[in-house]
Amino acid sequence: MEQIHQIYLNSLGIAFFWEKEEGNIPNRVQLIFKEIGLFFSITELREFEYLINESIAKNSCCEGCALRNSNCKFLLKTPLHQIDLSVSMDELNKIKDLVNGTLFRINMESYLNGEGKN
Numbered sequence: 001m002e003q004i005h006q007i008y009l010n011s012l013g014i015a016f017f018w019e020k021e022e023g024n025i026p027n028r029v030q031l032i033f034k035e036i037g038l039f040f041s042i043t044e045l046r047e048f049e050y051l052i053n054e055s056i057a058k059n060s061c062c063e064g065c066a067l068r069n070s071n072c073k074f075l076l077k078t079p080l081h082q083i084d085l086s087v088s089m090d091e092l093n094k095i096k097d098l099v100n101g102t103l104f105r106i107n108m109e110s111y112l113n114g115e116g117k118n
Contacts, residue, residue: 004030008101012094015102029102033095036085042106044079049103051077052096059089 004016005024013033017024029045031038040048059074074092076085087095 007105008098010094010097010101012091013098015098029106031098031102033098034091038078038080038083040079045099045103047079049096049099051079052092052099055092056096059092 003019005019007015007017007029009015013031015029015031017028018030019025027042029040029042031040031045038048055074055076073086073088076087076092076095078084
């Protein structure tokens with residue numbers, strides 16, 4: 001039976017590694033938020049972080065809009081070129097937190113178990 005190794009969790013979703021009998025599936029992260037599950041390599045996750053920041057920058061013109069955080073939907077591209085998401089600014093910020101937190105934890109774990117290990 002497959003189990004998970006949780007990396008990061010917030011109010012919108014969770015990021016984790018799938019575990020098999022041999023250990024974690026290397027370099028692949030499962031992100032689940034809303035009703036969406038995305039299975040990314042670490043490189044794709046970094047690209048998704050860039051695309052999130054790009055989407056936030058493109059939609060910064062709506063700063064003064066009172067409906068911006070809940071009613072308006074924005075296009076969020078993914079590293080999977082066939083898939084784009086429609087999300088609110090609030091969801092976009094929570095996805096950003098999920099991805100940033102996940103990458104931070106992965107980088108910290110890599111450092112602690114790699115070059116930072118004595």
